[in-house]
Amino acid sequence: MFRLLTGLLAALLLLTACDEPAETEATAEQPGAAALAAHGEMFERRVLTPLPGVHVAVGYGLANAIMIEGQDGVVVVDTLESRPRAQQALAAFRKITQKPVRAIVLTHNHADHIFGAQVFAEGRPVPVYAHRTTSAHIDRIVNVLANTIYARSMRMFGQLLPPEEVLNAGIGPDLQVATPDLALLRPTVVFDGRMAVEIAGIRLELVHAPGETDDQLFVWLPARRVLLPADNIYRAFPNLYTIRGTAHRDVMQWVHSLDRMRDLRPQALIPSHTLPLIGEDKVAGVLTAYRDAIQYLHDQTVRGINRGLTPDELVEAVRLPPHLAGHPWLAEHYGTARWSVRAIHNGYLGWFNGDGADLDPLPATVRSRRLAEAFAAGRPLPEQARAAQQAGDHQWAAELARHWLRTEPDSDEARQLLARAFTDLAGNNANPNARHWYLTQARELRGDLQIGRPDxxxxxxxxxxxxxxxxxxxxxxxxxxxxxxxxxxxxxxxxxxxxxxxxxxxxxxxxxxxxxxxxxxxxxxxxxxxxxxxxxxxxxxxxxxxxxxxxxxxxxxxxxxxxxxxxxxx
Ligand SMILES: [Zn+2]
CATH class of the missing domain: 3.30.1050.10 (SCP2 sterol-binding domain)
Structure with missing residues (x-):
């Protein structure tokens, strides 16, 4: 309540002080930050026991580590991102039981689940279960893309920020990973499809469930109808695309994986991020809303693509309906609908948005220089577009004419100028695909040609x-x-x-x-x-x-x- 009041007060102050220079530092009192901070209360560090024998270490790392207790041993599912963090979680588990770790399950290849594994093995040869492809995915992250994934992860997780600027990471308190602290154990028992095992008297099913990653698995305890869904669901909007960079994620596979989880009618959901959820109806409701949100974005993005919308236009056109956008498990504290829509477009059609003006844009430095010149000249946009055209600067003319047409969709002159620029771009182009694209789009702009839909x-x-x-x-x-x-x-x-x-x-x-x-x-x-x-x-x-x-x-x-x-x- 106090947080709400201070947030409200801050908002009022902001409103009354709007003539003052803007506050440049991010403060936790701004409305978005206040919502994120409230969301982060669930990441308080502790071990939860939502069901007898099922223990969840929350807040020790970005992810949870989960310990399932059997007769003469335990199974650990997911191992956090580093040696020190795993050591702290293991110490907390050891206050509950001294039974030896009989198996480790890595639900997928992401750093926050794998790099504490050695710690949980406690020096013994513990079998490590994972999907057949997990090891190859780890190779790619630690080898091929190491530099850029590191830099992008630092930005996305805010690991190099002063701690007071990191409220939380949406799916956990924060990520803290340093190369010397990586305590990886490679998978030793791998499977495709599905594998049933009995460890320490616990019957487990490991089921391949591609979604957040291609190697993702879920763990099912059939005797108690308990589901460990890994990262295919947590209490935040799913990362259908992650801005730290990822290969295309097939979001409909993700939906199908969630459907297979729903079919099991779980009594309890023990995710690898955020908190457990108990009760068959509650779990079914959350799984259904989650899969519906993903399918909605997929289907409506595809529908928009087929209407010819560009990614920028799709982001405006495809919005989750209120019952999904407002669902407590779908708040945008991790992924967002906007990034997802772009990723779905990119997955189907690649980087080109379909507009000739963006096919071969000016080099970024050249465009910045042109913009600086245009602002310095201080002349209206149409005038500058005409001047670019007359100077034979066809690409710049196309880019300016596109801006002009967006601001004045009814301007025939803007339309004709863009068509003219496309025709000029086609004129001296040795690439037939580009040439045809420009010439066709020029005719469409002039109204000489309309591309219908196949019947x-x-x-x-x-x-x-x-x-x-x-x-x-x-x-x-x-x-x-x-x-x-x-x-x-x-x-x-x-x-x-x-x-x-x-x-x-x-x-x-x-x-x-x-x-x-x-x-x-x-x-x-x-x-x-x-x-x-x-x-x-x-x-x-x-x-x-x-x-x-x-x-x-x-x-x-x-x-x-x-x-x-x-x-x-x-
Ligand atoms: Zn994770």
């Missing part, structure tokens, strides 16, 4: 038939008019008689979650062949005629099916 009903039948039905339904999800379905909760079952497969499509507040499972009590059941369903969706076949010809049978009414179909863009 799915023109797809040759054989091509449509060859499309796997799972992929076809996933494609439907990326065309959902999410904004019209934010209050919808509807279950549609598909029974495809030709392939003898059943799919459930749960339309849940902006997301169409498609699973190959038979959920009970659907509002609509559609019984047909994959062939007919694809033809109906692509409008090669009229649904009413298909119904009359007995190619489809529907429980729930044809009108309901038509309404359902109307929720998707073509």
């Amino acid at each position: 799915p009903s023109e797809l040759p039948d054989a091509m449509l038939d060859d499309l796997p039905i799972g992929a076809f339904l996933a494609g439907m999800a990326t065309r959902l008019r999410a904004e019209e379905t934010l209050d919808s909760d509807q279950l549609v079952r598909f029974e495809f008689t030709d392939v003898d497969r059943v799919f459930s499509a749960h339309l849940r507040r902006g997301v169409l979650a498609v699973r190959e499972i038979a959920t009970p009590d659907p509002e609509i059941t559609i019984r047909t062949t994959t062939r007919t369903w694809k033809r109906i969706v692509t409008r090669k076949r009229n649904p009413a005629l298909a119904l009359a010809a007995d190619e489809v049978s529907v429980d729930g009414g044809l009108i309901a099916v038509s309404r359902f179909l109307a929720l998707f863009e073509r």
Whole structure:
């Protein structure tokens, strides 16, 4: 409460003092900082025992170390980022039990989970479990990209800042890692897919669950229905992209991994960051919101990409709906929706945003110089754009004309000038791809040419038939008019008689979650062949005629099916 009041007071002071020069130092009283500081209260250092025999060392490192107690030994899942931090966590565990460590599980290759492993082995040859690829991922981080990952991690985690400037790291108190303190143990027992083991009388299942990393696994204690989801879920917005730099993360794989966790109906969630959550309904609710948020961003970004939006435009257009944006496990204290949208665009289309003005931009130093000259000249933007054009400075003219057109979308002169600059850029270009791009975009700007969308009903039948039905339904999800379905909760079952497969499509507040499972009590059941369903969706076949010809049978009414179909863009 006190924190809230001081925050409010600070905000009032800021409002009344807005003519004063801005405060340059970051203070913990600013609203964003106050929210982050409040979030950080959970990282107070202690060992929690959310369930008998399950101990979680919170606040000792960026991640948690988890100790599961068996009859004659313990299993340690995740080992923190350094020797000193692991030593402190182990000392705390040793106050609870002296049973020897029988196994170590590394849930994935990230520093905050692996570099304390030697400490937990206590000098004995303890087996180290991990996914088959974890070791190769470690090689890449400690070898190929070491310099830049180090520098970028220092910036992202604030490790070189004065301690008072670090409130917390969103998923833990902070990262403290120094090269001499790395106490790595390489994995000795590796697996693909799934592995069941019994250690110290504890039955464990290790399940490969790509998401935050490709080598991620989760640990499942079947006897007690306890889930250790590693970093695929924690109480902060997921890092679908990490600004310290990472290869593309396939976010739909992440969603599928969360679905496999939901299928287990866990009684307890013991994540490797932030705090445990107990209770089947609570865990199900959190897992569902988390996977829905990721799928929403994925599907709506893809939908926007197909409408031709650039990454900057996608960031404006794709916002999580309020029930997800405001969910307590999705506050943007680690990843953000904005970075995720850009990463999804980048994952599908790479760095080029699709605008000719950005295809071969001026070198950064040249652009800065041009801007300095433009400001010094103090003339309006259109005038400068015209001058660049007349000077034969085509790329600068294109960049200025693009700014002009954004500020005056109805200006025909701006549009013509940009088209002219593109034509000039094409004129002396030896690269056919660039040349065609500029010339086509110039025609589009002049209104001589409009690129339509391919008509799915023109797809040759054989091509449509060859499309796997799972992929076809996933494609439907990326065309959902999410904004019209934010209050919808509807279950549609598909029974495809030709392939003898059943799919459930749960339309849940902006997301169409498609699973190959038979959920009970659907509002609509559609019984047909994959062939007919694809033809109906692509409008090669009229649904009413298909119904009359007995190619489809529907429980729930044809009108309901038509309404359902109307929720998707073509
Ligand atoms: Zn982590």
